[in-house]
Amino acid sequence: MKPFIRFFFRTLRIVLGPVMLLKERLSRPAALVRSADRQAEVDSQCKDLVLYQFKTCPFCIKVRHEMHRLSLPIVRLDAQHDTLNRTALLQGSGAAKVPCLRITSANGSVHWLTESGAIIDHLRGRFAV
Template sequence: MSVIRWLLGRIILFFNFIFSPKSPKLTPEQQANINEKTQNMSLYQLPACPFCVKVRREMKRQGISLELRNINQSEQLKQELIEQGGKRTVPCLRIEHSAGNVEWMYESSDIVDYLKKNIAA
């Protein structure tokens, strides 16, 4: 089963590379505005997860750059996701609000909608 999962992951990454969306042409002011809105966000993800690919593709379409946290590369990140977010499911967008509270958003469609509504230029 792990061989099949590995193979499918490589296929997903290959097609994502071939059909990668284009980044928008943003002015420096627009990019600075997006970067300011996203400075307190990070995306817990796995590189070959199809739902994570969906979120990353939308980020590229919108010119959004978030800190990507690969939970397979760090046991600490995996534990942080489980302990603070509540489950080991990716993608997960961690949003630290100005009031100090942290929101954990798990569904890829919800993450994409949130980025479109709240971040995009």
């Protein structure tokens, strides 16, 4: 019975994954337009941020939508298929839970946000106009 259940969910992921990614692409919100100077400042601030994600995770898609809406070039790392990224996520945040935003402050300290709502609130508070 257990192999059948695994097969069912694996097939479900294979079928629904591309549909979810297509929906993400087609339903992207309009990107925020800033002046060139302000966008350059935002780009430099985003160098201290890294999003650990799974490509087809609905909560990760939600965060990526907000990143696109706010025009944020945040580095995205695959924590599902890349073992180095998954290990870094486990060591840093303590769990393989995505989405997870790694925030490195100016003094070098690292803070990890693991809830999509908290990540979106942080991005809006820091980068919304």
